[in-house]
Amino acid sequence: EDQVTQSPEALRLQEGESSSLNCSYTVSGLRGLFWYRQDPGKGPEFLFTLYSAGEEKEKERLKATLTKKESFLHITAPKPEDSATYLCAVQGGSGGSNYKLTFGKGTLLTVNP
C-alpha cells in the first residue's frame, strides 16, 4: 500500500524567510510524485511532477526535489501570497492502469508580512 507523510503539519514564516517542506513516501514502483497547492475554498492546483530520483523542478520561488524516499519543496524568500496548503501525492505502479494518487495530509504554510 502506498503511503505519504508530510511534515511539518503547519509552518509559519516571516516574509523572506526561506524554508522547506518534506514529503516522505513508500510506493511500489514510483510513476510520479506530484506537488499541489490548495487555497481555502478551492481545489488543489498542480505545481510540479517529479518522475525519478535526482530530478528538480522550479517555478518562481518554489523548487521541488526528489530522492528515492522523499521529496522537498523549497520556498525561497516567500511572500504572503505563498500562504496555502501544500499537498504531496504519489502515483505508484501497483495500481495497474488506473493512475490513482495517494495524498499526504498536507502542510499549511502561513507567510506573515
Next chain:
Amino acid sequence: NAGVTQTPKFRVLKTGQSMTLLCAQDMNHEYMYWYRQDPGMGLRLIHYSVGEGTTAKGEVPDGYNVSRLKKQNFLLGLESAAPSQTSVYFCASTRGRQPQHFGDGTRLSIL
C-alpha cells in the same frame, strides 16, 4: 476552457435523504476520480473511472455509488445520507500519467 466543473457548490441535507453530485470535464480525459477531504485526513479516494461505462472502488467507497454514462461526466450518489458523509467532495480528471486536474469542490453538510 472550464476544466473540471462541480455542481452544486454547497448543499445541506437531512439524514436519510439522497442526492447526486455532478462532475463535468471538457478536456476529453479518460480517467476521473471522486475524493473526499476531511480535516486531518487529507484527500481520500472514493471511486474512480478509467473510461466511459467503467467504475471502480477506491479507498472509502461505502455509502456511495457512481456512474460514468458519458465520457465527460462522472456522477457521485449518496442513497441515504449520514452525518459521517459531511465533507468537501472533489472531482478530478486526467489522461493518465499526467497531473490530475481538480474542480473547486462541493461542500456537503448532513444534519
